[in-house]
Amino acid sequence: MTSELRVVIADDSALLRSGVAHLLTDEGMTIVAEAGDPDALLDAVATHRPDLAIIDVRLPPSYTSEGIHAALELRRRYPQVALLVLSQYVEEQSASELLASSPRGVGYLLKDRVTDVEEFVETVRRVAGGGTALDPEVVAQLVVAGRSPGRKRLDRLSPREIDVLALMAEGLSNGAIARRLYITERAVEKHIRSLFPKLDLPPGEQEHHRRVLAVLHYLEATAGGSTVKTEDRAQ
Template sequence: MRVVVADDAVLIRSGLVSLLEEFGFEVVAAVGDGDGLVESVAVHRPDVSVVDVRMPPSFADEGLRAAVEARRRVPGSPMLILSQYVEVSYADDLLADARGGVGYLLKDRVADVEEFLDGLRRVASGGTVFDPQVVSQLMVRRRRDDPLGSLTSREREVLGLMAEGRSNPAIGRQLVITDGAVEKHVRSIFSKLGLYAEDTDQHRRVLAVLTFLRS
């Protein structure tokens, strides 16, 4: 799997490169600013990019804005955003094209190498992976016209865990319910959101999560 790493902190950038290469990833570019990210994505067309939110010159949200621009130039280019803090100002733009291939994790998650690499692979394959704290912040911004209004509280719980990138068995373990019960809730969510069987389950899963994160 070919990866672009974008982080202005040299030690963090070097650490990510070493970690990824140790586990068999090919790092095709490692850059320290948003312009470098956009250029690297356009040139290398990586399978996924790992992007820090705060980069030069203002160290605000340049990384997030650069990720949006990179996906504009290379539509659907998978992006895993890493941040020390939750910053959702450009999250809607990342989610806008409904293509999936988007993740947003707090940097603390990198300490759990298995979880981080699993999230990276999910994003590269077109899935969505969001840190629970990011999900919570996005939920706070719900619009009055809530497309999830017809979901039960349990279905909202299931959909929230789907947004975190959990598989059906993992959701069952978290909620202490059977795999069959999880599948029933997922089918009901698809139906209530108008996501029908002609789409693949993976595609419907991504669209359901995007609806949840935007609502």
């Protein structure tokens, strides 16, 4: 997919669009269209049917949530198109709505945190391939702000298992999770093996598939506003 990835970029800043387009073109991707407003974005996707649309949350005319509304409309019309949303701030409602529509092929990143070019390119590819990518701050706010009763399976997890699952949702490998939590990789593997049955994920499935299903459970629950146990996270 690396050399064939077709991308639409939507941002009101021509300079930012050009910079992202140049970066992704250098990585072998094809920028099929650029858009500066929601209507142009919808037209571009309808015309080109890209693999991925990269969308700024705040687009004209009001620069509030037009981008997320356009993303939701794209998900309704073209569910096969992956969506990577960029935002200046964590907008909890926007993230929740987008993830609730379907967490497959969805990313939500804060612009100020997109400083590592290699990591950003890897995120683009992962989301385009049907994976998920959430900024750590987005994950934290979705977890803390939850309110609804769709929480029972996540409530079975220990605080440390929640930590591990949240980092899995960010797309981190076991090694990266271990470094982030200052624990061993073996400990990460133990927590992952433990959380699978608590989420009712059958042992017959391949581990990669069970990881995807676990992340989907997590994203669907947090996007729906469920509360998970976040107390005593240092355990």
